[in-house]
Amino acid sequence: MSTATPTTAGAPRNRLPPPPLPAADARWAILLDVDGTLLDFADDPRAVRPDAALLELLHALHRRLDGALALVSGRTLTDLDRLFAASHWAAVGLHGLQLRHADGSCREIAVAPAQQARMRDVAHTLAARFDGVQLEDKHVAVALHCRRVPAQLPALREAAAAAMAQLPGYQLQPGNLVLEFSPADMDKGRAVLELLQRAPFNGRWPVYLGDDLTDEHAFARINAQGGLSVRIGAREPSLAASTLPGPAAAEAWLTGVLDALGAPTHARFPEGEPARQP
Numbered sequence: 001m002s003t004a005t006p007t008t009a010g011a012p013r014n015r016l017p018p019p020p021l022p023a024a025d026a027r028w029a030i031l032l033d034v035d036g037t038l039l040d041f042a043d044d045p046r047a048v049r050p051d052a053a054l055l056e057l058l059h060a061l062h063r064r065l066d067g068a069l070a071l072v073s074g075r076t077l078t079d080l081d082r083l084f085a086a087s088h089w090a091a092v093g094l095h096g097l098q099l100r101h102a103d104g105s106c107r108e109i110a111v112a113p114a115q116q117a118r119m120r121d122v123a124h125t126l127a128a129r130f131d132g133v134q135l136e137d138k139h140v141a142v143a144l145h146c147r148r149v150p151a152q153l154p155a156l157r158e159a160a161a162a163a164m165a166q167l168p169g170y171q172l173q174p175g176n177l178v179l180e181f182s183p184a185d186m187d188k189g190r191a192v193l194e195l196l197q198r199a200p201f202n203g204r205w206p207v208y209l210g211d212d213l214t215d216e217h218a219f220a221r222i223n224a225q226g227g228l229s230v231r232i233g234a235r236e237p238s239l240a241a242s243t244l245p246g247p248a249a250a251e252a253w254l255t256g257v258l259d260a261l262g263a264p265t266h267a268r269f270p271e272g273e274p275a276r277q278p
């Protein structure tokens with residue numbers, strides 16, 4: 001699949017092909033990371049929102065795949081449902097801590113309240129020490145964003161790694177200009193495997209699109225299942241077998257997938273238009 005070519009610095013670099021399009025009768029299941037894959041990055045995590053064309057495309061694909069399309073994100077399920085009007089979809093939230101199957105059944109990994117309170121306390125104290133670092137408190141997990149102050153990332157990483165000694169049961173998950181404290185022993189790969197074991201995903205060919213380090217866990221599982229892993233962007237190294245340059249290219253490719261499969265005909269948004277931010 002991938003071919004290694006030398007860079008000018010002499011280090012190998014993977015040159016990956018674009019993903020193929022399906023045959024009209026293909027039985028695909030599509031799993032989609034959100035930030036950096038479907039949506040361009042914004043300085044403020046609360047500022048992003050999918051535009052109408054992307055929403056329409058995703059809802060049409062979800063119908064065409066008989067529900068075998070899921071969002072797999074570090075965001076909470078509540079946030080995903082608000083952004084995508086998708087509370088009837090299977091989804092993975094908080095990097096696998098939350099999971100909803102297509103039949104609506106959910107599971108959530110909990111942490112002892114005292115342990116969680118300790119983690120939040122440590123994270124808030126840490127964020128206050130670094131000017132410009134934005135704290136996103138998801139309760140069971142906390143993200144410290146450096147998008148506005150990328151130069152702070154190395155020092156924040158060092159301080160956060162040191163703080164881990166006080167936080168048994170937690171892991172420090174790096175992402176795109178972000179560090180997250182989240183409960184250990186869960187990642188997107190494990191959650192994706194759970195989804196793939198149940199209808200309507202089982203028996204279909206799994207295709208996963210993602211851009212970030214957290215998506216590498218999913219790429220590993222998807223590859224082991226014989227599916228297709230697609231890296232969005234150019235981050236290296238990656239386990240992905242295929243690549244697209246960014247969210248705009250991902251949307252164009254998904255449009256090609258829908259065209260190849262043939263568009264469905266019923267209602268656009270069964271649960272009403274998605275909420276709009278002011």
Ligand SMILES: O=P(O)(O)OC[C@H]1O[C@H](O[C@H]2O[C@H](CO)[C@@H](O)[C@H](O)[C@H]2O)[C@H](O)[C@@H](O)[C@@H]1O
Nearest residue numbers: 034035041042043044045073074075147176178
């Ligand atoms: O798994 P994902 O869907 O990619 O979610 C990962 C994190 O995405 C969000 O943060 C990232 O996007 C923000 C908006 O563009 C950006 O400001 C931030 O720097 C990025 O790290 C989200 O806020 C996090 O909760 C997710 O874990």
